[in-house]
Amino acid sequence: MSITVLEATKLNTFKNFKLIVGHSGLDRQVEKIGILDYEFISNIQGQFIPGEFVISSLLFAKDHPERILSAVASLIEDGVSGLAIKNIYYDTVPQEVMDYASAHSFPIFIFDNTVYFEDIITELTDKIRSVDNEALLEAKVDALVRLSLNKATVREIALEINTSFREYFFVLYLREKKLFNPQVLAKLLEEVKKNRSLEIQNSVMRYRHGLLMILSFDQPLEENKLKALSLQFFSKLGILSDHCEVGISGAHFDLSDLGRAVNESLYAQKTSGLKGESVCTFSDIGIYSILMPYHQELWMRQFHDRILQPIKDYDEKYNTQLFDTAQTFVEQDGKILETAEALYMHKNTIRYRIGKIKSLLHMEQAEGSFYEQLSLAIKLHRIYSL
Template sequence: MKLTVREAMKFNQLSKLQLIAGRSGLDREIRSVGFLDYESLDELSGNFQKGDFILTSFYNMKDRHDLLIEYLMKFNEMEIAGIAVKKAVFKGFPDEIVEYCNKNGMPLFMCDQEVWFDSIIMEIVNYLKNDENNDYLASKIYSILNSDLSRELMEKISLEINPSFRDIVRVLYFGNLENPKHIMSTINNGPYRKLTTRALVFEKGVLIILSDKKDPAADKFLSKFNFILNGYFCGISESYNLYDINMAIREALYTYQLQDLTKDKQMAFEDIGIYKIIKPLEKNRWFRKFADSILEPILEYDREYDGNLMETAVSFVVNQGDFRKTSNELFHHINTIRYRISKIYEITRIEGARTGNYEQLAISIYYYISKNPVADILSEEVER
C-alpha cells in the first residue's frame, strides 16, 4: 500500500507538523525521506528524487526569499512529496511562498524544535518496507546469477533493479541480521541514501549494490551507515563494470561465507587468497570429485579408527605444511604429526602421485575448511 502525505500525517511524530500550505497536494506519494542541508540548486537532482519527503531547516536561505522560491520550484519540478521545515531560521513564510505552494499543491510544513527529525525518519522508513517490491528485485538477482546472459541483457536487468546505476559497481553482503527489512529500507529510503545505491533483502541478509562513474568506495558507505551495520560481518566484492554485476554479487556472497576465517567484521574478496578459486569451484562436478577422492578416505579412517587425521590435516595445511607449528597447535609430539601425515598420504594414494603431493592435500583441505569453520574442526582435537 502506497504512503501518501495525508496518511503520513497520522503518524505520531508527523502529526505534530503544522501544515502551512499545499493542502491540495496531500495525496502525493511518499517514496523515501531526504535531508536537505547545504546542497546547491545544481546538486538537487543528484541527491533527491520524485516522492522524497524532505526535512530541512533552510539554514542557507536566511534573508534569501528569492533563492527559496527557486528551490521550491526545482523541488516541485522533481515532484517531491512535501517539505517539513524546522523553526530555526524561519518562524513563518512570506505570502509569496505560501501562495506558490498552494497554487502548485506542494505540501509545506513547519515543526517546533522539540520534534526530532530522526523520529520522523524512522516512522517513514518503517512504513516503506515493501516485501512485494523486494521479492521482485530479488528475482532479478537470481536471474543474474543463474542465467548465461549477454552483456546487454545483464545491463538491462541491472537497470531494472535501479535505473540510476552508474557504470562501475561494487557489492556488499551482510547476513544474519536481526532486522534486514529495516536496514534495507534505511539504506534505500533514509536521509543518507544515495540514488546510485540499492539495497535488498536477499537470502536472509541484505545485498547492497554500490555504483559510481569510477570505483565505488565501500569504506565511505560503511562509515555512513555504521549506526545500523556496526557489529555485522560484511563480504565485499571487487569493482566491476555494470555488465559484470554477476561477478560482483558472487564475490560478495563467497566472501561472506568465509566469515569464520577472520576476526574482522569485514573482508574483501581480494584478500581471501586461495579461496578465490576454491569458492567458485565448490559446485563444479569435477572439482568436487577430485576433493572428495582425498577427503572421503580421511573421514572414513577417522570414523573407523578414531584417528583424528582430518584435524591433523587441517592444522597442517593451515600452518603451511609446517610440522613444528602443527605439533604445537595440537599438543602432540612432532613424530606423531609426521606419522599422521604419512598415513594421510598413504590412504589417499597421494603419495604415489607423480606431482603435487602437498598441493593436492592443501586444495582439498581448503575446500573442506570452506564448508566447515576451522575453529569447529580443531576444537575437538585440541580438547583431547
C-alpha cells in the same frame, strides 16, 4: 507476495493492538486488508478472500453479540488471516467466539480509538507492496547470479534495479555473524533506506539472508581503496561491520558486469565466514575465488571425497584424529612445527600422522602434490560445511 500476521504486528499502527486469541495462527499470511463495518448482512461468507486481514468495529453486532460467532465462522471459512476489532462497542468477544477462534488458530485483536482505520489500511498496504517490491528485486538479482545472460540483458536488469546507477561500481554483501534473524535484517534495511546518506546512484536491498549494496560512481575506482570506501559507507549508515560478515567485489567499469560483481561479493562474504574475518575483498580470497564458483561441480565433489574419505574412514575405524590433524596442517600452511604447537603435540607425532595420511592416499613420494591436493580438499570441505 504477503507478510505474516506476526510481521504485521511489528507495524507502528499495530503497537496498541491486543491479541486476545489465536496465538498459534500468527504465521497466517496477509495479502490485503478489508473492512467489515456495516449493518449486519445475513451471509458474510464469500465477501472476503483468503489472506485478507479484516478490521471492524462490529457495528452489525452492536446490540446482538450472538452475531459475532457466525461472522467469525464465515471469516474463517473464507480463509481470512485475522480479525482486528476496534473497541467502540466491544472490549472483548463472547467466550464461545474465543473458543471457536482458538480451535481454528484464528487471531483476533482488540484496538482502541487512538488508531484509525485509514492509518491501518495505509501502513499495512504499503508494507505488503514493499515486500512485493523486495521480492521482485531479489528475483532480478537471482537472474543475474544464476543465469548466463548476455551483456545487454544484464545492463537492462541493472537499470531496472536503479535507473540512476553510474558505470563505475562495486558490490557489498553483508550478513550477520550470529544466527539469521529476519526481523533484525528488516529493521536494518528500513533504517538504511531512511538514511539521507544513501545517495540516489546507490542501492541497498535484501537478498537471501543479508543485505546487498551496489555503490556506483562517476569516476573509476581503485581496487585497493574499496575496503576503506566500504567502511566509510557503513559508518555513514550506522552499520557496525564488526557484527557482520562482509564481502566486497572487485572494482567494475561497466554495468553489464553487475552479475559477476554480485557473485564476487557473495563469494567474498562466504570466505569471510570461513576465515572468521569481518571483511573480505574478492581480490584477497585467493584460491577460494576459484573454488567458490565451481564447488558444486561433480568433479569437485568427487575430488573432495577421493582425498578426504579415506582419512575419515581410518579415523572412524581406529578412533584416531588424522582428519583434525589434516585440517590444522592446512591452516598452518603445511608447517610441521606450527601444526604441533597448534595441537599441543610433539612435532614427531605430527610427522607420523602426516606420513600416515600420505600412506592412506598413496602419496608417499608426492611431497608437493600431496600438500597441494590436501589443501584444496580441506578448503572444499570448509565450503561444503557452510
